Amino acid sequence: MAERNWAGNYSYLAPRIVHPESVAELQSLVADAQRVRALGSRHSFNSIADSAGTLTVLDRLEPDIRIDAANMTVTVSGGTRYGTLAAELQRQGFALHNLASLPHISIAGAVATATHGSGDANANLAAAVAGLRMVTADGNLLTARRGDEDFAGMVVGLGALGIVTELTLDIQPSFDVAQNVFENLSWERVLDDFDNVTSSAYSVSLFTDWSGETIGQAWLKRRSSDSVPDVFFGGTPATEARHPLPGVSGSNCTQQLGVPGQWSDRLAHFRMEFTPSQGEELQSEYLVPREHAVEALRTMRRLSDVVTPLLLVGEIRTVAADDLWLSANYGRDGIGLHFTWRQDQPAVEAILPLIESELAPFATRPHWGKLFNADAAAIAPLYPRFADFIALANRLDPSGKFRNDFLDRTVFGS
Numbered sequence: 001m002a003e004r005n006w007a008g009n010y011s012y013l014a015p016r017i018v019h020p021e022s023v024a025e026l027q028s029l030v031a032d033a034q035r036v037r038a039l040g041s042r043h044s045f046n047s048i049a050d051s052a053g054t055l056t057v058l059d060r061l062e063p064d065i066r067i068d069a070a071n072m073t074v075t076v077s078g079g080t081r082y083g084t085l086a087a088e089l090q091r092q093g094f095a096l097h098n099l100a101s102l103p104h105i106s107i108a109g110a111v112a113t114a115t116h117g118s119g120d121a122n123a124n125l126a127a128a129v130a131g132l133r134m135v136t137a138d139g140n141l142l143t144a145r146r147g148d149e150d151f152a153g154m155v156v157g158l159g160a161l162g163i164v165t166e167l168t169l170d171i172q173p174s175f176d177v178a179q180n181v182f183e184n185l186s187w188e189r190v191l192d193d194f195d196n197v198t199s200s201a202y203s204v205s206l207f208t209d210w211s212g213e214t215i216g217q218a219w220l221k222r223r224s225s226d227s228v229p230d231v232f233f234g235g236t237p238a239t240e241a242r243h244p245l246p247g248v249s250g251s252n253c254t255q256q257l258g259v260p261g262q263w264s265d266r267l268a269h270f271r272m273e274f275t276p277s278q279g280e281e282l283q284s285e286y287l288v289p290r291e292h293a294v295e296a297l298r299t300m301r302r303l304s305d306v307v308t309p310l311l312l313v314g315e316i317r318t319v320a321a322d323d324l325w326l327s328a329n330y331g332r333d334g335i336g337l338h339f340t341w342r343q344d345q346p347a348v349e350a351i352l353p354l355i356e357s358e359l360a361p362f363a364t365r366p367h368w369g370k371l372f373n374a375d376a377a378a379i380a381p382l383y384p385r386f387a388d389f390i391a392l393a394n395r396l397d398p399s400g401k402f403r404n405d406f407l408d409r410t411v412f413g414s
């Protein structure tokens with residue numbers, strides 16, 4: 001049977017998927033290959049990971065988690081999942097600054113597409129990368145650190161520069177988080193005071209289907225300095241654990257109701273020990289500059305007749321700026337407009353051009369790992385360092401070993 005991604009909407013065309021047992025094996029495999037790429041935990045919704053040659057999965061390499069408390073970093077094997085790293089960091093009294101909604105995603109795969117969580121002051125997960133090691137096209141190992149020339153181009157690499165075997169991430173002392181969910185917030189009150197909504201906790205997510213006068217849920221992930229309001233922009237506190245999807249049990253979600261606990265058990269939305277709604281959904285996400293947030297939200301509400309019928313739920317998050325060339329947050333604070341779609345790909349793909357054209361005036365960048373329509377001609381002007389990234393890819397991989405159809409369409413433009 002064909003090997004598929006997590007959502008089951010994409011079958012990899014690569015004739016071979018291999019699981020090297022060592023970095024040395026990976027190096028010789030890459031050196032000998034004509035076409036090769038890395039496959040992470042398969043959580044992307046498009047063909048970004050695929051290859052016409054060999055796909056390599058690093059899940060047989062030990063996580064090899066090494067904490068450097070003097071420099072406040074941790075070094076970990078790229079194929080490790082965030083949940084595995086988070087548990088070990090917490091055990092030793094340390095933390096990452098943030099997590100995505102799901103802890104099951106591989107670190108190298110998440111970093112490669114600039115995966116993010118939420119929080120006005122929280123940059124995406126790739127921004128924590130202080131160093132990396134990758135197997136380049138010639139089979140050699142390249143090590144780079146923050147501050148090195150081109151490092152900022154290598155981190156969000158889309159798998160186009162090499163196979164990342166090891167990442168060094170910034171860490172901080174462990175901290176507690178308490179999570180509170182509020183229901184049925186007033187849209188108009190949120191839009192009138194959006195900055196106060198998103199700054200009211202360490203991480204704020206709003207779940208909406210864009211229709212009607214209220215926002216279904218707000219998830220506030222609070223650190224000890226954040227207070228809990230009685231009423232949140234018209235929303236009232238949930239009285240039991242909630243799932244982002246209306247009517248679905250909250251038992252798979254990280255603990256809520258204001259009970260404080262470790263960051264590693266609260267910053268993701270879903271628990272590591274459960275697999276939320278395996279497949280049965282598609283996702284798209286667009287990153288909009290912060291100054292256009294309210295206008296972009298009003299635009300999406302206007303599109304609700306078209307969008308809502310295809311949606312399971314939407315999520316609004318905030319992400320701080322970074323300096324990583326192909327990060328959707330490069331050079332600007334932003335909001336993420338996320339769509340969890342029903343699994344009807346033709347219908348979803350039919351409305352993406354409309355959403356993208358309506359959001360285009362805001363210089364909106366699509367999430368690399370989710371469904372979008374834009375091609376290289378549309379994407380290139382959105383990234384000031386786009387041409388530098390292409391030059392870096394051509395230098396590190398002159399024969400195009402790491403390229404694939406997706407990158408040809410969305411980056412290299414052939």
Ligand SMILES: Cc1cc2nc3c(=O)[nH]c(=O)nc-3n(C[C@H](O)[C@H](O)[C@H](O)COP(=O)(O)OP(=O)(O)OC[C@H]3O[C@@H](n4cnc5c(N)ncnc54)[C@H](O)[C@@H]3O)c2cc1C
Binds near residue numbers: 162
């Ligand atoms: C249920 C679900 C929830 C999600 N939640 C969020 C969220 O909260 N926030 C968010 O921003 N995104 C989210 N995503 C999207 C997801 O984080 C990205 O698609 C991410 O890139 C997936 O990582 P992966 O390990 O599955 O990589 P894959 O999907 O397997 O691959 C993605 C890219 O990473 C590259 N890659 C993988 N491993 C390596 C490596 N070792 N070296 C070099 N390149 C590599 C691949 O070549 C490919 O280009 C979610 C996805 C799902 C399915």
